[in-house]
Amino acid sequence: MATPLDQIVYPGSDQYTAEELAAPGTIPIGLHGEPLVKVIDTAYIAFQVPDLQRQKAFLADFGMVAAQGEAQGDGASLYMRGYGTAPYIYVAHKGSEPGFLGAGFLLACEEDLQRVAQDTGRPMEALDGPGGGQRVRLRDPDGFFVDLIWGRQQVAPLPTRSEGLPVNLPGTKNRVNRALRTPLEPSPVQRFGHYVLMVSDFEASWRWYRSHLGLLPTDVQCTTSGHPVLAFCRLDRGELPSDHHTVVLASGPRATYMHSAYETVDQDAIVQGQQYLKQKGWRHFWGMGRHILGSQIFDYWLDPHGHEVEHYADGDVFDNTCPTQYHLMDRGGLWAWGDDVPAAMKPKPRFADIVKLVLGGGAKRKMLFEMKRAMDRAPRPWLK
Numbered sequence: 394m395a396t397p398l399d400q401i402v403y404p405g406s407d408q409y410t411a412e413e414l415a416a417p418g419t420i421p422i423g424l425h426g427e428p429l430v431k432v433i434d435t436a437y438i439a440f441q442v443p444d445l446q447r448q449k450a451f452l453a454d455f456g457m458v459a460a461q462g463e464a465q466g467d468g469a470s471l472y473m474r475g476y477g478t479a480p481y482i483y484v485a486h487k488g489s490e491p492g493f494l495g496a497g498f499l500l501a502c503e504e505d506l507q508r509v510a511q512d513t514g515r516p517m518e519a520l521d522g523p524g525g526g527q528r529v530r531l532r533d534p535d536g537f538f539v540d541l542i543w544g545r546q547q548v549a550p551l552p553t554r555s556e557g558l559p560v561n562l563p564g565t566k567n568r569v570n571r572a573l574r575t576p577l578e579p580s581p582v583q584r585f586g587h588y589v590l591m592v593s594d595f596e597a598s599w600r601w602y603r604s605h606l607g608l609l610p611t612d613v614q615c616t617t618s619g620h621p622v623l624a625f626c627r628l629d630r631g632e633l634p635s636d637h638h639t640v641v642l643a644s645g646p647r648a649t650y651m652h653s654a655y656e657t658v659d660q661d662a663i664v665q666g667q668q669y670l671k672q673k674g675w676r677h678f679w680g681m682g683r684h685i686l687g688s689q690i691f692d693y694w695l696d697p698h699g700h701e702v703e704h705y706a707d708g709d710v711f712d713n714t715c716p717t718q719y720h721l722m723d724r725g726g727l728w729a730w731g732d733d734v735p736a737a738m739k740p741k742p743r744f745a746d747i748v749k750l751v752l753g754g755g756a757k758r759k760m761l762f763e764m765k766r767a768m769d770r771a772p773r774p775w776l777k
């Protein structure tokens with residue numbers, strides 16, 4: 394016998410009946426027609442930092458490598474690569490205050506670059522850093538840059554472990570007369586995987602990223618009133634699988650960088666890399682654990698300038714046929730196992746944000762209040 398609607402209980406950090414909330418997905422996230430282009434991969438992420446040498450030391454311990462020709466011009470920029478084929482995946486420019494600047498994405502062909510320039514009125518420019526190429530620099534609704542690039546030369550990958558370790562299972566022994574000794578070393582970063590932004594106008598940002606990059610929403614978390622507030626978006630590469638998320642947009646009182654993530658080999662690489670970073674005295678933030686949406690094994694760190702960065706491995710991938718899934722937003726939905734989300738990960742409203750909310754529209758105020766409630770509920774009572 395079907396459960397009466399008013400008795401349906403939604404699982405999660407708390408329990409709601411159907412009377413208490415709109416089912417996730419009742420307010421769907423829109424696709425807004427065909428995008429201008431569909432980007433095919435990440436290229437790099439960019440920051441401003443006061444101390445390039447300290448940033449470089451951290452990134453080396455985090456598992457990146459100074460890019461060939463990284464000393465550009467007056468030494469005011471730092472280019473770091475991973476072990477994969479991108480000439481660099483991380484760039485930091487020297488500046489008085491630390492901050493996130495933007496990110497770059499690869500286009501499929503030169504015609505796409507020309508189309509972007511023509512349709513946006515933005516110029517094609519030479520790309521800075523190793524590898525050359527061209528870019529069109531756009532600005533998202535909150536002012537962060539998004540470079541769409543073409544023609545960057547790839548480099549030979551660096552040697553590192555790329556295969557999984559042989560695993561002994563109760564019924565299958567893949568290591569006989571062989572011990573497992575994983576080295577204490579930086580977790581080799583393969584590539585720049587994704588970044589998460591808090592955005593000041595969720596609908597405007599989602600429309601912009603969808604229409605300029607062709608993103609697809611993989612999983613969307615909604616408030617109890619049904620509003621989408623956290624979208625995990627992947628690249629549309631047709632039948633080629635894409636990471637569960639490449640850009641994540643989170644509704645909030647203001648625009649800010651939340652974290653960026655870098656793919657490494659597997660769980661052993663993450664944990665040995667964690668030990669290595671701890672030995673070097675860097676600031677650990679959250680992990681190791683496994684996410685629910687995206688399934689990645691994760692480990693979060695704070696760089697010397699306070700930016701959250703994540704090692705991850707074993708994430709989900711989807712082609713463009715998977716429909717969007719909707720979920721009730723709650724803290725427990727962010728991870729499957731591991732320690733609770735650190736309190737510092739929850740955005741702290743500034744005085745100006747509170748003033749803006751008090752003076753602003755009631756709908757956004759209500760939505761942010763629902764989000765706060767969702768993040769405040771302790772999802773695993775046994776974790777202190």
Ligand SMILES: [Fe+2]
Nearest residue numbers: 652653654703
């Ligand atoms: Fe992440």
